[in-house]
Amino acid sequence: MVMQLPLTRPAAPVFERSEGYWSSVFRRLRRDRVAVAALAVILAIVAVALLADYVAPADPYRGATLRRLRPIGTAGFPLGTDELGRDMLSRLIHGARWSLLMGVTPVLVAFVLGSAAGILAGFAGGRINTVIMRSVDVLYAFPSVLLAVALSGALGAGLGNALLSLTIVFVPPIVRVAEAVTTQVRGRDYVEAARASGAGAFTIVRVHVLGNVLGPIFVYATGLVSVSMILASGLSFLGLGVRPPEPEWGLMLNTLRTAIYVNPWVAALPGVMIFVTSIAFNLFSDGLRSAMDVKR
Amino acid sequence: MPIVEIKDLRVTFTGGGKPVPAVSGVDLEVERGETLAILGESGSGKSVTLRALMRLNPEGKSRMEGTVRVAGQDVAALGRRELRAFRGRTAAMIFQEPSLALDPVYTLGQQIAEAVMVHDGCSRNEAMARALALFERVRIPSPERRLQAYPHEMSGGMRQRAMIALALSCRPQLLLADEPTTALDATVQIQILVLVRELQREFGLAVIFVTHDIGVAVEVADRIAVMYAGRVVESGPMREVIRRPRHPYTIGLLRSRAHGALAKGARLETIPGAPPDLADLPPGCPFAPRCFLATATCATTAPGPEPVGAGHQARCLRVDATAALLPAVAEG
DSSP states (O other): OOOOOOOOOOSSOOOOOOOOHHHHHHHHHHHOHHHHHHHHHHHHHHHHHHTHHHHOSSOTTOOOGGGTTOOTTBTTBTTOBOTTSOBHHHHHHHHHHHHHHHHHHHHHHHHHHHHHHHHHHHHHOHHHHHHHHHHHHHHHTSOHHHHHHHHHHHHOSSHHHHHHHHHHHHHHHHHHHHHHHHHHHHTSHHHHHHHHTTOOHHHIIIIIIHHHHHHHHHHHHHHHHHHHHHHHHHHHHTTSSSOTTSOOHHHHHHHHGGGTTTOHHHHHHHHHHHHHHHHHHHHHHHHHHHHTOTTO | OOSEEEEEEEEEEOSSSSOEEEEEEEEEEEOTTOEEEEEOOTTSSHHHHHHHTTTOSOTTTEEEEEEEEETTEEGGGOOHHHHHHHHHHTEEEEOSOHHHHSOTTSOHHHHHHHHHHHHHOOOHHHHHHHHHHHHHHTTOSSHHHHHTOOGGGSOHHHHHHHHHHHHHTTOOSEEEEESTTTTSOHHHHHHHHHHHHHHHHHHTOEEEEEESOHHHHHHHOSEEEEEETTEEEEEEEHHHHHHSOOSHHHHHHHHTSOOSSOOTTOOOOOOOSOOOOGGGOOSSOTTGGGOTTOOTGGGTSOOOOEEEETTEEEOOTTHHHHHHHHHHHHHO
């Protein structure tokens, strides 16, 4: 009943590998000028942070009372000096290390913990979901700034405690996003199709849930990096995070606050860096979000 | 021995407040190499029956009673591991909306290879080779390239072919199709039906095809079972059911088709009323409130299956009355 066509297969089949998921994401990302610019800024800051010892023109810790609060453009101190006469440029460069550490680490740890808990809650459903989500809601009830400050205050000042409290602040929103996306994916036809073709719960989570869920969570987490940097700066500003004389941007903003009437431009520099870095992370996260939307 | 034997299957959804009997007492048999079409409107229990065959109805929220035997195995008694081996290998399923039933973040080749590897434990290369052979078999043009394609890069018809290839990847004996052509264009529909027919003959598959489209049922089926409110109201050989329908519901369905071009101004015949609320069924025949032949007894007595021909049954108290209608229906 079906017509048999004289089918001859070509001797060498034309085998053209279509691009993978990530390379197509990358291709779309490359066309997005804002995202590329944001990524360039992030990479530049990361590079400077890594190479701080070689890039910085002076010792960020050595000050001199005689050359305090020099304005931007002073010979030998392109970005001026701070209230103790330390070279601002070198301090900003070294500060990138601290600020990136404070911005990225809590988000990364929270990403791992939050995704695991959220995916478990979303996939298991029922009572497990209730237990996880309601516990998360307890933390969610506090404004994030307040929670970070309260936790840091309770745990005591210091870098480790600041990182810990920031991590705790970021777990709940990531759990929520992970749970929401997982619940959505769990109800999709392809999960039922996988079940119908004999996949166990573990295979379904590993292949279908992770594959579809990690992307959106990752995008969300990227956006949190800027929040984390700002919160970390806030903690340092309050004396709960990095301690002097370390050159962390938030801390620098705090100590330079007194000089704002003497030399406002220099005093604003750490704030400018926080602003630029966090906006770069935000714009990059936006670009990534639209690039990862496969169906466009 | 039939490959599928369903006896007095009852599926009740217990998730909400009142338990909803989605399927209440279905008996069906399918022989090897045979195609059964389950015909019915939304909510008639046809998809739930199909899913019960693979125990795909949500375990916590539904209760399944009765016996379901597929290829000699009691589906209700399968352990976790046996059930996993059963799904995909003994019975496989294709879905209504291939764009949703294929995972958007993996290539089609990866998805088929994954299923093959889970079942046969073979290497990725062997699995990909099998996927390629399957793509050729379901006649996807330039199969090598299509294996590397993502679902969204293909047309609906190609996606459904890929879905069929995925379902056949572990060489099942029984193919369950849940309205596989509903989401497709009419021209593509017929291609998919022809393909299913052809594969069914080639692999000696038993096929259960759920549809609400009589035209589709006529195209593929050897036998037809018409479902209404969770039970099979009429079943029999395809020609027999279409030419000599004996249940008023089947008669209504056949009359409400638009045969060819409807004369301008002519009204399409419809079945009055709406399907009943499954949680609150009348004690008698569930179709009685909409039935043009209903009597007072119909509202109180539930009809049992009445034999009305060779292998042809109708669940109706008034099969005598429908017999009298036969010439009229056949002429229509």
